Amino acid sequence: MKWLVWKDFKLSKWWILANVMIISALGVIGVYLTYFRDFPGIILVLLSMAGVLFWSLFSGAAHYFNEDQGNAREFLNTLPVQRWKILLSKALILLLENFLYWSLIVLFFYINLLKSPDLPPLTPRIFLTFYLSAILSTYTLSVISLSISSLTKDMPARWFLTILLMIAVLIALLFIPSPPFRVYFPELSSDYFKAEVDLGYIIKNLVSSFVFFVISSFWVERRGV
Amino acid sequence: MNPRRRNATRFTAWPLWPLGNPTELGIIRWSDLEYETMVKVKKLFKTYGGKPVLKELDFEVEEGERVYILAPNGFGKTTFLKVLANIEPFQKGEIEVFGIKSPSHKIRAMISYISERDNLYPGFRIIDILRFISGFWEIDRSKFENFLSLLKINPLKRYSEFSKGERTLIRVALGLSIKAKLYLIDEPLSSLDFVLREKVVKLLGEMGGGTFIITSHEIDELLPFANRFVFLKDGKFFLETRDRDKVKDIYREVFA
Numbered sequence: 001m002k003w004l005v006w007k008d009f010k011l012s013k014w015w016i017l018a019n020v021m022i023i024s025a026l027g028v029i030g031v032y033l034t035y036f037r038d039f040p041g042i043i044l045v046l047l048s049m050a051g052v053l054f055w056s057l058f059s060g061a062a063h064y065f066n067e068d069q070g071n072a073r074e075f076l077n078t079l080p081v082q083r084w085k086i087l088l089s090k091a092l093i094l095l096l097e098n099f100l101y102w103s104l105i106v107l108f109f110y111i112n113l114l115k116s117p118d119l120p121p122l123t124p125r126i127f128l129t130f131y132l133s134a135i136l137s138t139y140t141l142s143v144i145s146l147s148i149s150s151l152t153k154d155m156p157a158r159w160f161l162t163i164l165l166m167i168a169v170l171i172a173l174l175f176i177p178s179p180p181f182r183v184y185f186p187e188l189s190s191d192y193f194k195a196e197v198d199l200g201y202i203i204k205n206l207v208s209s210f211v212f213f214v215i216s217s218f219w220v221e222r223r224g225v
Numbered sequence: 226m227n228p229r230r231r232n233a234t235r236f237t238a239w240p241l242w243p244l245g246n247p248t249e250l251g252i253i254r255w256s257d258l259e260y261e262t263m264v265k266v267k268k269l270f271k272t273y274g275g276k277p278v279l280k281e282l283d284f285e286v287e288e289g290e291r292v293y294i295l296a297p298n299g300f301g302k303t304t305f306l307k308v309l310a311n312i313e314p315f316q317k318g319e320i321e322v323f324g325i326k327s328p329s330h331k332i333r334a335m336i337s338y339i340s341e342r343d344n345l346y347p348g349f350r351i352i353d354i355l356r357f358i359s360g361f362w363e364i365d366r367s368k369f370e371n372f373l374s375l376l377k378i379n380p381l382k383r384y385s386e387f388s389k390g391e392r393t394l395i396r397v398a399l400g401l402s403i404k405a406k407l408y409l410i411d412e413p414l415s416s417l418d419f420v421l422r423e424k425v426v427k428l429l430g431e432m433g434g435g436t437f438i439i440t441s442h443e444i445d446e447l448l449p450f451a452n453r454f455v456f457l458k459d460g461k462f463f464l465e466t467r468d469r470d471k472v473k474d475i476y477r478e479v480f481a
């Protein structure tokens with residue numbers, strides 16, 4: 001397992017570095033605009049948030065890209081490990097990526113907010129809830145994308161299937177009740193706006209991505225990655 | 226020139242990186258294996274894109290045999306090796322390797338499959354690939370060092386920096402350096418000029434014992450290496466011989 005993670009990190013380090021550079025550049029420009037040009041630079045941070053959301057849709061496919069280019073999937077299939085471990089090592093790298101990107105976004109978001117003293121204080125409870133919700137939400141998408149990508153080598157088919165399944169999952173989840181786990185923030189709420197995060201819904205999403213992971217693990221065990 | 230690069234073919238000049246400890250091998254100990262026949266295939270049926278490639282194929286290999294599979298292109302030689310190596314699934318039949326039913330990752334721990342295709346990571350250095358492989362199989366380090374100096378290959382260069390022929394040599398060298406019980410070698414001489422072909426044959430000659438299943442169109446070069454020749458036609462092994470002198474005549478007769 002250690003060597004699979006080592007290999008996946010080695011394969012994707014430049015990709016991760018490029019993403020970190022993009023998010024950092026947007027964040028730094030945003031901070032500069034906020035502090036020195038009186039322009040709402042937070043827009044750029046919000047842009048990178050949207051970027052990470054979009055990235056998570058295709059991240060699984062991206063992690064297979066190098067292996068598709070060099071026919072290395074065949075080599076992966078010869079390894080004497082249960083094949084779900086190959087998927088798991090990629091999922092771990094995706095988790096690391098999610099942590100890294102959201103940490104950067106949260107950092108720049110916070111620096112931007114410091115310019116607005118009239119906003120309520122950012123308590124650890126608010127910070128942790130939003131941070132974890134963001135990570136888990138995009139990680140769900142990443143894992144679904146990874147699971148789909150392990151089933152087919154055809155890149156357009158992967159993207160199409162990922163988006164199609166994502167929509168199907170979101171619709172299906174509407175009919176499944178979420179665990180009652182809502183976090184309410186009175187300090188951020190007003191008479192017209194109730195600030196709360198439905199962690200139950202996020203957990204439900206995560207469970208659905210785990211189901212996808214298990215199904216694709218069975219598939220790759222029999223058919224190969 | 227960087228002195229590290231200049232001396233790179235010498236093992237001592239490599240970075241002091243430890244190779245992996247193949248903990249995955251702990252899943253099975255060779256001494257624990259109990260089997261009478263190393264490879265036993267019964268009524269194997271495999272389709273490719275809806276078209277049957279292997280039909281009710283029966284096959285057995287004993288320990289120490291060097292089996293040469295002969296057939297023209299498209300007759301299912303590669304598919305058969307891939308099924309044995311657990312890379313491709315099969316529809317019907319039974320495969321037992323080392324007494325373990327296929328598919329199983331335990332079987333893969335004892336097989337070294339050398340592909341005809343360029344299936345290694347292009348961006349990795351040779352030493353990185355070796356490190357990665359050593360996390361899963363036990364590597365005969367001195368043998369690999371010997372192969373590299375024989376082939377004059379710099380292990381600090383990236384895999385993609387080598388020519389197509391050299392990449393084939395590297396794959397063969399890596400595959401043969403794995404301490405496996407069974408070596409499956411698919412077309413090791415294809416697209417190589419005669420100098421490189423001689424090198425591959427030399428590498429194979431360096432292997433002392435071991436069980437091999439090999440496919441190739443270059444009969445002349447590999448004839449001395451094998452001790453059993455089987456002919457694949459219509460998805461079955463329908464004929465075999467141990468007489469090297471008859472191989473070409475049989476091939477002509479059957480496939481002409």
